[in-house]
Amino acid sequence: MDALNNLMMGFGDILTPFNIAVIFAAGLIGTVVGALPGLGPSAGIALMLPLTFGMPEASGLCLLTGVYMGTMYGGRITSILINAPGDAPAIITALEGYPMMQQGRGAMALGISAFSSFIGGLFGLLVLIFAAPVIASYAIYLGPPEYFLLMATGLATVMLLAGDQIAKAFFVTCLGVLVSTFGSDYVSGQIRFAFVPELIEGIDFVAIIIGLYGLGEVFYNLEKRVKLNLGKPGFRMKEFIPGKAELSQAAAPTLRGSILGTLIGIVPGAGATVATFLDYAMEKRLSKKPETFGTGNIAGLAGPEATNNAAVPGSLIPLITLGIPGSGGTAIMLGALIMFGLRPGPLLMTTSGDIVWAMIAGLVLANAFLLASNVLLIPVFVNLLRAVQGNLANVVIALCVVGAFSLAYSPFNIWIMLIFGLLGYLMKKNDYPTGPFILAVVLAPLAENYFRQSVMLGQGSARIFLDRPISLTILILMALIIALSIFGQVRAKRRALRAGADGE
Amino acid sequence: MRTSELFLIAATAVFAVVLGLQSTDFQYFSRQGFGPGFVPTNFAILTLLLAAYLVVKARLKSGGPFLPEGLAERFKAVLPALSAAVLLFGATALMGFGSILAPLYVVMVIISLAFLGHGLARALVFNAVTLVAIYGIFSLWLNIPVI
Numbered sequence: 001m002d003a004l005n006n007l008m009m010g011f012g013d014i015l016t017p018f019n020i021a022v023i024f025a026a027g028l029i030g031t032v033v034g035a036l037p038g039l040g041p042s043a044g045i046a047l048m049l050p051l052t053f054g055m056p057e058a059s060g061l062c063l064l065t066g067v068y069m070g071t072m073y074g075g076r077i078t079s080i081l082i083n084a085p086g087d088a089p090a091i092i093t094a095l096e097g098y099p100m101m102q103q104g105r106g107a108m109a110l111g112i113s114a115f116s117s118f119i120g121g122l123f124g125l126l127v128l129i130f131a132a133p134v135i136a137s138y139a140i141y142l143g144p145p146e147y148f149l150l151m152a153t154g155l156a157t158v159m160l161l162a163g164d165q166i167a168k169a170f171f172v173t174c175l176g177v178l179v180s181t182f183g184s185d186y187v188s189g190q191i192r193f194a195f196v197p198e199l200i201e202g203i204d205f206v207a208i209i210i211g212l213y214g215l216g217e218v219f220y221n222l223e224k225r226v227k228l229n230l231g232k233p234g235f236r237m238k239e240f241i242p243g244k245a246e247l248s249q250a251a252a253p254t255l256r257g258s259i260l261g262t263l264i265g266i267v268p269g270a271g272a273t274v275a276t277f278l279d280y281a282m283e284k285r286l287s288k289k290p291e292t293f294g295t296g297n298i299a300g301l302a303g304p305e306a307t308n309n310a311a312v313p314g315s316l317i318p319l320i321t322l323g324i325p326g327s328g329g330t331a332i333m334l335g336a337l338i339m340f341g342l343r344p345g346p347l348l349m350t351t352s353g354d355i356v357w358a359m360i361a362g363l364v365l366a367n368a369f370l371l372a373s374n375v376l377l378i379p380v381f382v383n384l385l386r387a388v389q390g391n392l393a394n395v396v397i398a399l400c401v402v403g404a405f406s407l408a409y410s411p412f413n414i415w416i417m418l419i420f421g422l423l424g425y426l427m428k429k430n431d432y433p434t435g436p437f438i439l440a441v442v443l444a445p446l447a448e449n450y451f452r453q454s455v456m457l458g459q460g461s462a463r464i465f466l467d468r469p470i471s472l473t474i475l476i477l478m479a480l481i482i483a484l485s486i487f488g489q490v491r492a493k494r495r496a497l498r499a500g501a502d503g504e
Numbered sequence: 505m506r507t508s509e510l511f512l513i514a515a516t517a518v519f520a521v522v523l524g525l526q527s528t529d530f531q532y533f534s535r536q537g538f539g540p541g542f543v544p545t546n547f548a549i550l551t552l553l554l555a556a557y558l559v560v561k562a563r564l565k566s567g568g569p570f571l572p573e574g575l576a577e578r579f580k581a582v583l584p585a586l587s588a589a590v591l592l593f594g595a596t597a598l599m600g601f602g603s604i605l606a607p608l609y610v611v612m613v614i615i616s617l618a619f620l621g622h623g624l625a626r627a628l629v630f631n632a633v634t635l636v637a638i639y640g641i642f643s644l645w646l647n648i649p650v651i
Contacts, residue, residue, distance in 0.1 A: 054646050167558055174551040175516050178523050178544065185530075185540040192540060193526055215592075219585035222619055391630045393620060394612040397592070398631075398638050401608050406648045411599045418592055423512075425585060430509040448543045455537035 003129050006353065010361030013354060019059050023362050026063045027370045028377075030070015032384050035078045036392060037226060040087035041071040041329040042438070043213035047396070049206050049336060050403035057340045057355045062362030064336055065316075068329055069363060072272065072309045073117050073370045077381060080109045088273040089308035092280045092300075099296035107239035110378055112246055112298060113305040116254040118371035120306030123258035124265065124313030125364055128320075132349065132360075135321040139346030142322075144457060145465050147345075148450035149474040150324050151443045157267070157481060158327075158436045169436045172427065176440025179203060186449040198412045205335045207404050208441060211417035212434055213328075214400040216424020218393045223429070240375050250302035253283050257306030264307075265314020271327040271435075272311035276304040313363065320348060320356055323446070328435040331442040505562040507578065517555040524548030584619045591615070604650050605635050 014023070026048070033044035044067045052060030075090030080097035093113060100109035142150075159169040182193045183202025194200045242250065257279045264275035283303040284293045293300045316333070318324045323344030325331040337344045342352050349356055374381075388395055404417035427434055458464030465471050523544050531539030591614060595607035609631060616627035642648045 050648075051641065051646065053648065167554060167561065171513075171516070171551065171554040171558060174547050174554060175519070177547045178520060178551060181523070181527075181544045181547075188531075188534065188540045190530060190540045192530065192544065193523060219588060222584040222588055222615075223582055225584070225619075390622070391616065391620065391634065393588075394615055394631055395634055397588075397612060397615070398608060398634055401592070401596075402604065402638050402642055402650050405599075405604050405650060406642060406646075409649060411596055411604075414596045414599065418589070418596060421592075422589055425589075426508055426512040430506060430512060432512070444543070452538050452542070460536045 003133055006133070006357045007129055007361055007364075009354065010357030010359070011365075013058055013358040014062060014362050014365065019062060019362070020365070022055075022059050022063050023066045023366050024369050024373075026066025027070045027073075027366050027373060028381075028384075030067035030072075031074035031077070031370065031374065031381055032388070033067065034071030034074025034090075035086040035381065035385055036074075036388075037078060037084045037086055039217060039396070040075075040213075041068050042209065042332055042434075043217060044068070044071045045329060045332045045336070046206070046209040046213045047399050047403065049210070049332070049339075050399075050406040052336070052340075053406060057342070057352075058358035058362070060340060061336065061355065061359040062366070064333060065359055065363050066366040068333070069121060069309070069312055069366050070370060072121075072312055073114065073374050074381075075308070076113045076117070076305060077110070077378070078385070080106055080113065081382070089276045089304070089311075091273075092276045092304040095280070095294055096297050096301040099294065100301070103296055105296065107236070107378075108242060108246065109296075109301060111240035111375060112242050112250050112302055114240075114371055114374040115242060115247075116250055116257065116302040116305040117309040117374070118367060119254045120258045120261055120309035121312065121367040121370075122364075123255075123306075124262045124310035125360070125367060127262045128313040128317055128363075129360060132317055132321050135317065136346055136349040139321050142346065142470065143468070144450040144453040145468055145471040146474060147322075148447055148454055149465065149471050149478065150322060151447040151450070153474060153478045153481065154318075154324050155436065155439055155443060155447075156478060158433075158439055165431060165433060168430075168432045172432050172434070172437040173440045176437040177444040179208070180441050180444035181448075186445065187452045196412075198408075198410075202445075203416055204407050204413050205441065206339065206407055207413040207416040208420045209332050209335070209438060210400050210403050211420030211422075212424035212427075212438065214396050214403075215417060215421025216428055216434075218396050218400075219421060219425035220428045222393055223425075237376075240378065246298055249298040253279075253299040253303035254306040256282065256286075257303035258310045261307035261310030262314040265311035266317050271315065271329075272308040275307045275311045279303045279307040309367075316363075319344065321346065323348065325439065325442060328438045331435075331439045334442050505559070505566060507575065508582070509562070510559070513555045513558055517552055520548040520551035520555070524552070587618070588615055602651070605639065609635055 029048065030044055033039050034041065045064050048063060048067050052063055055063070071087060072089065075086035076093045076097060077086065079085045079090040079094035080101050083094050083098040085091045085094050097109040097113065100106060155173060159166060159173060182199050183191065185192055191200055260279050260282070261272070261275045264278065265272065280300060280303065283299050284290045287293065287297070287299060315327055315330045319330045319334060323334065325334045334344055342348060342355065400417060400421070401414055404413040405411065407413045424434060427437070454464055455462060465475060527541045527544035527548060530541030532541045532545060533539055591611045595611045598607040612631040612634070613627045616622040616631060617624065622630065639650060642650045
C-alpha cells in the first residue's frame with residue numbers, strides 16, 4: 001500500500017499544466033526520434049539532456065524517461081511503414097510488421113503494436129512500482145565490495161553479450177575507463193590528467209554522449225547517404241483499432257512478452273534488443289504455425305513489441321534501487337540523476353523519494369499518452385517525420401552544438417563533443433559497440449571508488465570479496481554468467497562448424 | 505583491415521600511451537590499498553595489449569594486403585563525414601569570436617548544399633528556421649545565452 005500512496009504522491013507532484021505538457025512533448029519527441037533510423041533511445045535522451053537544465057528535477061526526469069519510453073513506441077513506425085527499423089529492438093517488428101503493411105494491413109500492425117507496447121509498458125511499470133521499494137529496502141545492506149562486484153557483473157554481462165565482438169567490447173570498455181579517469185580522484189582527492197583547466201572537473205559526460213550518439217550518427221548517415229522516404233501513407237482511423245480476432249491472437253504473446261521483457265530488463269547488461277530476439281524465438285517455438293512467421297504473424301509482432309516496452313521500466317529497477325545501469329540508455333539516465341544532484345543508490349528512494357515517485361508517475365502518464373497518440377496521431381507522426389527527414393542531419397548537428405555549448409556556456413565542450421562525435425562515427429563504422437564504452441565511462445569512477453574503498457576496508461587485502469557472504473554470492477553468479485556465456489558461444493561455434501561440414 | 509579501424513585503434517593506443525606515461529606521476533599503491541595511479545596505469549596497459557591483439561587478429565584474418573585496395577574510392581565515400589567534421593572543427597574555432605549560431609548556420613548551409621542535395625533557397629530557409637527554433641528554445645525559454 002505504501003507503494004500506491006507514494007505513487008499518488010508522485011501524481012500530485014507532476015499533475016501541473018507544465019509537467020503534463022513536458023510529458024506529452026517528451027512522448028511525441030521520443031516517438032519521432034525512435035522512428036528515425038540511426039537515432040535510438042540513447043541519442044534521444046542525450047539530445048534532450050541540455051533541455052532539462054533549469055527545469056525542476058522531477059520535470060527534467062519526466063522529460064528524459066518520457067523520451068526513453070517514446071523511442072520504444074517510435075521504433076516500430078518506420079519498421080512497419082518502410083521496413084527501416086528506427087532502433088535495434090524494432091528489427092523484429094519489421095520482420096512481421098512490414099509484410100502486414102505489404103498486405104494492406106499496415107494500420108492494423110500499427111494499432112496492434114501500439115496496444116502491445118502499452119500493455120508491456122504498463123506491466124513493467126507495475127513491477128517497477130511494487131518491486132523497486134522492496135529491492136531498495138534490502139539494498140541498504142550492501143557495502144562497497146558488493147557494489148563493486150555488481151557493477152563489474154553489469155559490465156561483464158554487456159561485454160559477453162557482444163558475442164563475436166568480445167575483444168572489441170573489451171577494448172572500448174578499457175577506453176571508457178581511461179576517459180573516466182580525468183579529473184578529481186574520489187578517494188585521494190588528487191587531480192588526474194588536467195591538461196587544461198577545464199579538465200579539472202573531468203570530461204563532461206553529457207558532451208561525450210551528445211557527440212557519441214548524436215554527431216557520430218550524423219557523420220555515419222552522411223557517409224551512408226541514409227535517406228528516408230516515407231511517402232504519404234493514408235489510413236482510416238477505424239483501421240488502427242484491432243478487432244476481437246486480432247486481440248485474441250495478440251493477448252497471450254503480449255502477456256508473455258511483458259513478463260520476459262521486464263525480467264530481462266532487470267538483468268544488467270541484457271536490455272530490450274536481446275529481449276525482443278528471445279521473445280520472437282519463444283513465440284515461434286510456441287506457435288502452432290511457425291511457418292507463418294515472417295509473413296505478418298500477429299503473435300510475432302505483438303510479443304516482441306510488448307517485450308521492448310516492458311524492458312524500459314525493468315531496466316529502471318536496478319538503476320533506481322542500486323544505482324546500476326544495465327544499458328546505454330540507463331547509463332545516460334544515471335548521468336542525468338547525478339547531474340540533477342541526486343545520489344543514485346539504495347538511499348535514493350529514501351532521500352529523494354518524492355522525485356523518484358514523480359518520475360515513475362510521469363512514466364505511467366507517458367505510457368497512457370503514448371498509447372493514445374500512437375493510435376490517434378499516427379498521421380501527425382508521419383508528417384513530422386516527413387518534415388525532418390530531408391534536413392535531419394542539420395537539425396541534429398544544431399542540437400548537438402548548442403547542447404554542448406549549454407553545458408558550461410563555453411566552446412570547450414563543443415570541442416569535446418566533436419572529438420567524441422568522431423569516435424562514435426569510427427566505432428559505428430567498424431562495428432565497435434558503444435554500450436560498453438558509455439557504461440564504462442559512467443560506472444568506472446564509481447567502481448574504482450568502491451574497489452579502493454573495499455580494499456581499504458579489508459586492510460589492504462582483496463580477501464574481503466570472499467569473506468562477505470553477499471559479495472561471495474555475487475562473485476559466484478558472475479563466474480556462472482561468464483562460464484555459461486563462454487559455453488554458449490563455444491557450442492554455437494561448434495554447431496556452425498558442424499553445419500558447415502554437413503553442407504559440404 | 506579498414507583504414508578507419510586502424511586509425512581508431514592507433515589513436516586509442518596513442519591516448520593510452522599518453523595517459524599511461526602521465527599516470528606514473530600518481531601513486532600506484534597507497535598505505536592501505538591502491539593509489540590514484542592504479543586504474544589508469546593498468547587500463548592503459550590493457551588497452552595497448554588489446555589494440556595489439558585486434559591489429560594482429562585482423563592481420564591474420566585478412567588474406568590479402570593489410571590495407572584494402574581502392575583507397576581513393578574509399579576516401580571519396582568518407583568525404584561527406586570527413587568534410588562535415590572539418591567544417592565543424594573550423595566553425596568551433598570561429599565560435600571563440602562570440603557567436604555560436606552564425607558559424608553553425610554557415611556549416612549547416614554548406615552541408616545542405618553539398619551533401620543533402622538542397623537548393624540554395626531551401627538550404628538558407630530550412631536552416632534558418634531550424635536555428636530560430638533552437639534559439640527560441642534555448643535562449644528565450646531556457647535563458648541559455650546562445651547567440
